[in-house]
Amino acid sequence: MCRVVELKQSVLARNDECAVALREELTARGTVVVNLLSSPGSGKTELLERELTLARERGLAVAALTADLATEHDAARLARSGVPVKQVLTDGLCHLEAHMMRAQLDGWLPDGTRLLFVENVGNLVCPAGYDLGETLRVVLASVTEGEDKPLKYPTAYGLANLVVVTKTDLAAAAAFDEAAFRANVVRVNPGVEVVLTSARDGLGVGTLLERAVAALEGGPVHRPVMARPAPHRHGGDGDPDAGHHHHDGPAHHGAGHEHQHSAPLR
Amino acid sequence: MHEMSIAQAIVDQVEASSEARAGSTAHQVNLQVGELAGVVPDALRFGFDLVCEGTVLAGAELRIEPVPALAECGPCGTGWAPGMPPDLVCPTCGSGTGTELVSGRELQITAVHWSGGDIRVPRAEEL
Numbered sequence: 001m002c003r004v005v006e007l008k009q010s011v012l013a014r015n016d017e018c019a020v021a022l023r024e025e026l027t028a029r030g031t032v033v034v035n036l037l038s039s040p041g042s043g044k045t046e047l048l049e050r051e052l053t054l055a056r057e058r059g060l061a062v063a064a065l066t067a068d069l070a071t072e073h074d075a076a077r078l079a080r081s082g083v084p085v086k087q088v089l090t091d092g093l094c095h096l097e098a099h100m101m102r103a104q105l106d107g108w109l110p111d112g113t114r115l116l117f118v119e120n121v122g123n124l125v126c127p128a129g130y131d132l133g134e135t136l137r138v139v140l141a142s143v144t145e146g147e148d149k150p151l152k153y154p155t156a157y158g159l160a161n162l163v164v165v166t167k168t169d170l171a172a173a174a175a176f177d178e179a180a181f182r183a184n185v186v187r188v189n190p191g192v193e194v195v196l197t198s199a200r201d202g203l204g205v206g207t208l209l210e211r212a213v214a215a216l217e218g219g220p221v222h223r224p225v226m227a228r229p230a231p232h233r234h235g236g237d238g239d240p241d242a243g244h245h246h247h248d249g250p251a252h253h254g255a256g257h258e259h260q261h262s263a264p265l266r
Numbered sequence: 267m268h269e270m271s272i273a274q275a276i277v278d279q280v281e282a283s284s285e286a287r288a289g290s291t292a293h294q295v296n297l298q299v300g301e302l303a304g305v306v307p308d309a310l311r312f313g314f315d316l317v318c319e320g321t322v323l324a325g326a327e328l329r330i331e332p333v334p335a336l337a338e339c340g341p342c343g344t345g346w347a348p349g350m351p352p353d354l355v356c357p358t359c360g361s362g363t364g365t366e367l368v369s370g371r372e373l374q375i376t377a378v379h380w381s382g383g384d385i386r387v388p389r390a391e392e393l
Contacts, residue, residue, distance in 0.1 A: 002293075005285060006377045011275050011297070095268055126268035129304050129373075151351040155304035158352065187353050190362020225337075225354045225365045226302060 015130055018098035022105075022133030026116070031109070032216040033101075033116045034208075035134035037156055039149075040122030042142045043166040045074045046199040048117055051209045052081035060213070061112050065104055066119040067096050074119065084110055095126035098133055115212050124153040136215045138208065142167040143176035150184040158188040158226035162195065162211055169198040189224045272305055272373070273313035276328075277321055280378055286322045290383030294327045300372035301335040301350055335370025 010016065026033060038044045048064065055062040063084040066074040075087030088096065088104055096118070109116065118134065120127040139160040141149050144167060150157040157163065163185055171178070178196075185194055195211075197204035215221050280292050295314075299305050307330045314328045337348045339356035341364040348354055348370070355362040 003285070003290075003380045004377055005283070005380065007375060009279060009375045011272055011279070011373045011375060014275065014278070093271075095271070097271070125304070126271075129268060129272075154351040155302065158302070158354075186362060187355060188351060190354055190365060225362070225367055226352075226371060228366060 012129065015098045018102065019131035019133040022098055022102055023135065026133060027135075029111075029113075031113050031116055032136070032212065033118060033132060033134040034136045034138060034212045034215075035118050035120060035127075035132050036138050036140060037120050037124060037127050037160070038122060038140035038166075039124050039142075039145060042122070042140045042145065043199060044119060044122075044140045045077050047140070047164070047166055047197055047205070047208065048119055049078050049081050050199050050205045052078060052083045052085075052117070054206050054209055055115065056082050060114055060209075061110070062115040062117065063110060063113045064117040064119065065101070067121045069093070069121065078119075084108075084113075090121060093121075094123050095121055095130055096132055097130050101132045114216055115209075117212075124149075124156040128153070128156040128159055136161050136212055136221060138162045138164055138211075140164045140166050141181075143171045144174045147177045147180040148184060150181070150188050154188045155226070157185060159224050160189060160192055161215075161222045161224070162193055162208075163189070164204075164208060165194060165196045167198060167200075168196050168203055169200045189226070192222050192224060269306060269309035270313040270317070272310055273317045276314065276375060277317050277323055279375060280323055281321055283378070285378070285380045285383065288383045290322070290380040292323045292326050292378050292380055294329060294377075294379035295323070295375060296329045296331065296377040296379075298331050298333050298372040298374050298376055300333040300370040302348075302352055302367070302370040303373040305373060307332070331376070333369050333372045336368040337370075338366050338368050340364035340366055 036044050036048065052062055052064055064078050065086050065088055066078055067088040067090055068074055069090055069092050072087040075085050078085045086104060086108055090096065118132060137160050139156050143165060182194055185192060195204055195207045197207065199205060276295060276297065280286060280295060299307055311328055318324055318326055335348050335352060336345065337354055338345045339359060339361060341361055342356060342359040344356055344358040346357055354365045356365060
């Protein structure tokens with residue numbers, strides 16, 4: 001006998017539920033998470049080290065988690081800033097998931113931490129699908145990567161609350177076309193702010209920290225088109241209890257769950 | 267390749283269902299994958315076959331229903347297919363801030379086909 005159970009359940013529901021719970025828990029503790037996504041070699045560790053140093057100098061309690069497949073090099077670099085840093089080794093996994101975040105924070109995240117920066121695994125594909133409980137998701141791109149990066153990785157760029165361009169000191173050598181890059185960002189994520197930085201010569205250093213502090217203080221965070229819930233009038237995903245059986249008994253999976261990566265509305 | 271993680275999430279959800287607990291075997295899973303979900307169907311099928319081994323889904327078929335992306339401009343009402351990579355700026359009024367994505371981000375299980383086991387499935391609240 002064959003039975004068909006119809007439901008409408010997000011594949012990543014568990015991750016999303018864990019992320020929502022983590023975000024609420026951290027918010028209650030006064031901590032906001034900033035999730036940093038980029039390709040390998042984008043310069044995010046160097047920029048982050050500068051931002052963490054600035055935060056420490058300003059007396060702001062910050063901490064950082066850095067994820068890599070292997071080595072503790074990034075944690076050693078970030079620790080030079082003098083703030084609490086933890087290395088997460090994913091043993092080959094290409095991204096962090098919310099439950100991994102939670103496991104890392106338990107017993108480590110110092111009380112009173114206001115901002116937790118998470119340097120995700122260097123990868124623009126896989127981490128994009130996983131909400132880690134962040135309030136601010138930042139995608140970084142170095143000027144050497146090419147102007148079409150936002151079009152090649154539309155999910156990563158399309159879900160970002162902020163885009164940071166790094167290594168602008170190399171812009172001339174790399175023939176970086178800023179206008180083309182910005183146009184490509186607008187195409188996949190209209191309205192998102194693009195910040196230019198150079199950790200080497202100091203351009204824009206501190207802006208990431210300012211945006212994070214603004215989010216911490218409850219300021220408005222850009223909501224990407226791709227992260228917004230679909231309008232209900234089209235009837236696609238409106239009913240949260242759409243699951244039902246073709247035979248007796250209710251669907252165990254019950255509540256369908258729209259798959260969202262958006263930061264909470266503030 | 268996060269499709270392996272996605273496949274594992276599908277298997278975890280199906281295995282956690284009341285039908286699996288009642289001893290049923292799943293032989294088909296229907297999945298909607300939006301054009302902008304960031305998931306490659308072929309890689310997902312490959313991962314699915316691997317992670318199904320030794321579970322109630324062993325040998326199950328993953329039937330993927332692609333969902334095209336559709337966008338709509340709130341201010342002017344224009345609807346369009348943003349394509350891939352998506353163009354989320356309204357082709358009529360040039361605004362992007364009022365764009366709504368009507369579809370294209372789906373990544374959801376829509377049905378599971380079961381056979382065998384105790385068909386009197388316990389109610390969710392009884393579990």
